[in-house]
Amino acid sequence: MQLSRETPADWWEVEALYDLCFAPGREALSSYRLRDGVAPVADLCLLLRDTSGVAAAIRFWPVRVAGARVLLLGPIAVHPTHQSEGLGGWLIRESLDQARALGWARVLLVGDAPYYGRFGFERLDGVTMPPPTNPARVLGLALVPGAWDGVSGRVEKDHSTSAAT
Template sequence: MYSLATEQPEDWWEVEALYDLCFAPGREALSSYRLRDGAPPVAALCLVARDADGILGGAVRFWEVRVGAARALLLGPIAVHPTRQGEGLGGLLMNQSLGAARALGWERVMLVGDAPYYGRYGFAPLTGVEMPPPTNPDRVLGLPLVPRAWQGVAGKVAPAG
């Protein structure tokens, strides 16, 4: 059993250590990190999952970006500790955070990831959306949180600021 909570400032180092464990060294060199540089995450959507003993099992963060003139959420990173994978924790984090984004009035979410995995949550390839290089355009995926939210949205992805 896991409890989900909004990430707090005191969780930061532990979440960063989880991301370091789950992703390749140099993860911060990825283009998506350029969109996060100097910008705070959308705190209300950043969740941590802890077991009954308070041990961190997973985390997800979101950042506000612009796609052309449209406002969007950039999902990621999302990670589950290797010893906790296969327990549905990633799905729990994904579903809870996307539900919270909808409830807060966000219209669209995007990420860079594997279509077969994220497709189960409704994400599909975005055409006309340009992530900073080097990003494989086939891995740029979007999810409308309201009907037709991605319709007509195109352009370069840039920090919200």
């Protein structure tokens, strides 16, 4: 497996992987409304590639909660032929390390607490994703101790493209 940053030339191959791994209509989810018209955080969009192509991919997007910059993790996908090999965990750990090194303070995602809890994500009370999102699936991780302290409110689009805060 080769780890690399996603490039514009990879876009459609990654989109095909997401289409394969997720239900039709994935773009109707509320998290996609936060991504519309917003550039992903390119330094954190990573791929794992083997001789067959993209085996796994992860993307991050900038959002804001009460004015605070936040990374929105997702989507992340692993090709069905590579599931249960630890590739998703590898991408999560690597991208979170890079986010921390780039100066990001906090990460948000919508997902299953039992899976993402092993990476340190916890339920975020007081942080609201656009409907329809189950509040129990809104999870966060502080990359800097206390980064989520006092940060609550509705998750909103962030159109800026600067690295972090």
